[in-house]
Amino acid sequence: MTTSAFAAGNYRFIPSVFQYSSGIAADPGHHVERITFRKPLPLREGFEAIAALIRASGRPLTAFCACELRSPAPFSDSGFRSFNEAYVETLRAWGLFDGTTNPVARSNVCPEIAPPAEPSFHAFSFVATGDAGAPSFVISGGAEARGGNAPYAERIVRYRDSSAEALRDKAVFVLDAMEQRMAAFGHGWADTTATQLYCVHDIHPFLADEIVRRGAARAGLTWHYNRPPVIGLDYEMDCRSVTVERTA
Template identity: 85%
Template sequence: MTSTDFAAGNYRFIPSVFQYSAGAAAHPGYHVERVTFRAPVPLKEGFQQIAAIIRAAGRPLTAFCACELRSPAPFSDQGFRSFNEVYVETLRDWGLYDGKTNPVARSNVCPELAPPAEPSFHAFSFVAEGDAGAPSFVISGGAEARGGNAPYAERIVRYQETGAEALRDKAAFVLDEMESRMAALGHGWADTTGTQVYCVHDIHPFLADEIVKRGAARAGLTWHFNRPPVIGLEYEMDCRGVAVERVL
């Protein structure tokens, strides 16, 4: 993996699929700010609120660098693509998406309990002026699916298996992916301020050894009773190194 500059937003990113990048990191002299909504905000309204917050900070909309979405239930492959095609239209309008490349990192998971009625924003990040004196980056959510254009069912690690060893293999795959993404931005677990795991299965046996051994739990690991966004996926993870966080 390699990163590329997005000068209009004062950050660099790891190119990935059309709907999101694999991660983003602020340029020197800038830092990432993360804003969490107290309750999920539907997509259209969320974009409007995000635009107002970024502009109030004196920043262009191209400073939008990451978001965390919550969806009602996992999508089919086609349903996920259809949702993403709608999602990126606002990014196109904001000068972020050029029809092929998207610099904005993203997580999108589905709460098992009290899900939102429609896809909504849980949190977002943008690049602000000023050096925060610490690494400043956001890594996109990654699930246990290998890259490529084949249907998810053909790319998912140990598809439709949810036993302890299968979950271990899924989590190991995702941990490797997180580490590769951070490395592409010049960072590692020691630089993280937050690590989140999304799974509806008992993953304590894995958390107790591999995640701790790798250092992924050092920055306040949290586990969320959520499912990844596509039918068949069981495990997702994201992480960040963010010096400034606030709740609306």
């Protein structure tokens, strides 16, 4: 994997699809700050709150580097594309999305219980000035779908199989992807401050061997009872190394 510079935001990113990058890392002399909303904010209201918080920190909107979304239910392939096309319009207006390349990392998952009525922001991150003295990065959510333009049903690992063996295979695929993304920035599990997992199935059969033994739970593991954003996906993870985290 290669990284690209996004000078306007003072960070590097791993190019991916038009709706998000595969991860970001702050430039030298900068660090990532993460803010969690006390309650999910609908997309438009969330963008407004994010803009106000970034500006209050004395940073340009191009410092927006990652977000964590919550959606009502998994999308169809076409529904997911329609949502993404609407989502990136604000990034275009903020000078982040040029119509092809999007530097902003993202996770978008669906609470199985008490979901929001509409897609909403759970948290976001931006790049602030000042060296934190430690790695500062956010890796995007990744689920068990291989790359490419084919329908998700053709790319999902062990499609429509939620057996213990299949879930292990899905988890290994995602864990490998997380490691590859971190490696692109020269980092690994030992550098993380948080790992999040999104799944509504039982992860205990492989938790120790596939997650803990790798070091993926070195700072603990936050398990959200959520589904990935597209119908047919079962397992998603993201991770980060962030020194400053707060609630708004």
